[in-house]
Amino acid sequence: MAKPSGSTSIAVHETEREPFYRRLFARSGFGFAALDAEGRIIEANGTFLRSFGVTCLSALPPFPDCVSPRDSAVLAFAMRPSLAEQAPWELRLQRPDGGEFWVLASFVEPPALPGEPVAPALIVQITDVDERKRNALELAERESRWNHALESAGQGVWDHDFARGDLFYSRQWRAIRGLRPDEPIDSSLEGWLQSVHPDDRAHVLEEIRKQETGQTPFNVFCYRERHKDGRWVWIESRGAVVDYGPDGKPSRIAGTDTDITERKEAEERLAQMSRRLELALDVSRIGVFEVNLRTGDVRWDDRMIEMYGLTGEPDEGTWERALHPQDRRKATARVSDSLFQSQDFANEFRIIRGDGQIRHIRGRAAPYVDMTGVPHLIGANWDVTDDMRLREELQHAKDLAEARNAELEAARARIEYTALHDHLTGLPNRRFLDATIEAAAQEARRSGSRLAVLHIDLDRFKEINDTLGHLAGDQMLVHAAGVLNELKGPGDFVARIGGDEFVFLSTGSAGRNLAMLAEAIVSAMRKPVTFNGHICRFGASVGIASQSGEAIDAKQLLVNADLALYRAKNRGRSRHEFFTSDFQAQIIVNKQTADEILTGIEQQRFLPYYQPQFCARTLDVVGVETLARWDHPTRGILAPDAFLKIAEDLDCVAMIDRIVLEKSLADYAGWRALGLGIEKISVNVSSKRLHDPELARSLHTLAIRPKSLSFELLESIFLDDCDRIVLENLAEIRKLGIDIEIDDFGTGHASIVSLMKLSPRRLKIDRQLVKPVSRSPGQRKLVGTIVEIGRSLNIEVVAEGVETPAHVAIMRDLGCDILQGYALARPMPAEAIADFVRRQEWRQPGGGARDLQNEVRRAAGG
Structure with a gap:
């Protein structure tokens, strides 16, 4: 029978049995509706229709459109089959006139009962909770306002009644500033401003002006004020106009002050944390x-x-x-x-x-x-794409373990593997190496066999990491691990012990050529590797240590191999070195020498020796070169080659240079007082000294007579490209009246352009060029060319290494200005200089020097 138009009852075909859900609709006091698979409302009871203020289904759109847009996202979850029969969902429904009301909505998939027609896709039940929900929201809003009022309690209260001239400040207001309750207050604006932070005063004055002129009836601003104990506290000031005077301007303003120092500090910490978090997110x-x-x-x-x-x-x-x-x-x-x-x-x-x-x-x-x-x-x-390969392997191992009912054993084995292996290369790690080498040492002691350790360090790895990134560096490490695995024999063990360092352990290596093995490693590591289209080249340095018999000490073997590696790197990298007993003895000697050097510095046992320099034309002494010597308590006077390298490792060369320079300046002052005619002293300056930013400051503390001191710079450090610190130091050296000399000229890489740029006072021709001039015309021609270069640039030329009379004559004839060498004088201590100059030994009979002097005079026409 057809349902009358406008009726809210459910139509039932007389020829069919009425479904259960229709009987439920008709008998329930709740709103019910049946939805098809598309969400359209196909049937509803009267309570449901009345909730929307309609009388027929045609007045309603599909159910999803009946839901407020603000709850559409919630509805999308509520109507999903997996969630539909969960607890009721709180939704806002929308009437055709646009009004909204709150309901509790439940969604049920009705079962298809035997003998009944096909059930709807979904049954929705609604319960009107609009009034309760709105009351709850209003209550929450009131509670929020009340909470705000409670939070205001305890704030510092101030009240400025200008009409009565009454200024009130509460106890809390005073406590914020560290004032006692009865402590008098300078209420004048000028006096109070002195306690406001200087950076905030203009801002505070502007905010006060807005309040007192009525521009802002209610005002909030923050500033810093000095606490009684001297620190700055942040104040949040809230003020409101309470009364207005006859002129319409505020006559009374009251408000609160709150100490927000902790909040400000928290905000700063939060800002810093946010910056660190953002950086961490960006990096990761x-x-x-x-x-x-x-x-x-x-x-x-x-x-x-x-x-x-x-x-x-x-x-x-x-x-x-x-x-x-x-x-x-x-x-x-x-x-x-x-x-x-x-x-x-x-x-x-x-x-x-x-x-x-x-x-x-x-x-x-x-x-x-x-x-x-x-x-x-x-x-x-x-x-985590790059991690999935390992994860899949772990999952596969876990599945196999579960299939064999050995899940616990497999997990333990995997954990142990991870603990003993490097995650990047798959090689054993340091922990695995320590256990393995100890076991190998015990076996070697028992069997009398040999145990060898090769400590391998990659060269230029850091440059690849810095230029191409860590992914490139990781690939180089994986490649290096592959190389070592390929060279590994049946009794060998390879581990990565950290960074770019590997250890190759060879057991039973009595018949194995360890040098050939090391060279094979070095050669294989030199081969280029391609990464993202870039050709990467690196190398390896290898330190080797081996022992056999009962004396094997596993830990000492590792230490010895590391020391041998250190020597390999110091000798040029991409090579191998063996640890030997001589090497061990040298280490002990070097350690002892290092301790003695430090003691020598403390005891001022470093002193200058001097080698006189002579005018090439007259053979008069015109200066001396200062040479560092070590007055060793047991070994006597030592030249730099006995201590310089170790002193450089100790980074104390600058201290030695300083001691020698100070003593030589004192000696020079004594010679001048004696009238010896020594006009200049020269000292060597190392590259590291030139790069010292404190060099100029330390020189300013010394009494240096202008034009009396020259600094000799090795040509090997005098290149076209000098960094800023070197250029600044050279400029300061010149300002002090110190001349610049180029030492060992002809053996380095200085260009004519850089020579002109520096404009040194002198060039010293290296002894390697001077020595063969007596027997090589070509060498004389080369030296003559250097002399001509010096003359053309107005630079004096000094020949060092003048060891024979022939050297003296030839270098004079070639036009050198100054001569220095054993033919004329050897290095001597300061106390010997005065006697040497006075006795004129180089001119005495029986010496080649006198013959040279006569030859010089004849050449000069006298």
């Missing part, structure tokens, strides 16, 4: 997202957008569209279940990027409700 490449579950609005940061390969802004469906088809159901179900349970969750899935790449993503997210009651989901994603 973790992307962050947030979803408004009510509106569906989506926000992704730049790292998320880059991770997913997007070219535009994400929307509500971007994430699901990016999911790999095989992972979509599982990943979305994980999100749905966790949202329903309101708990944070982890998720793993694959995505197909915009460029077609398949990437493995791992994420964590958590739901939360903001202050307005809007549900949100916030979380982070990071790309």
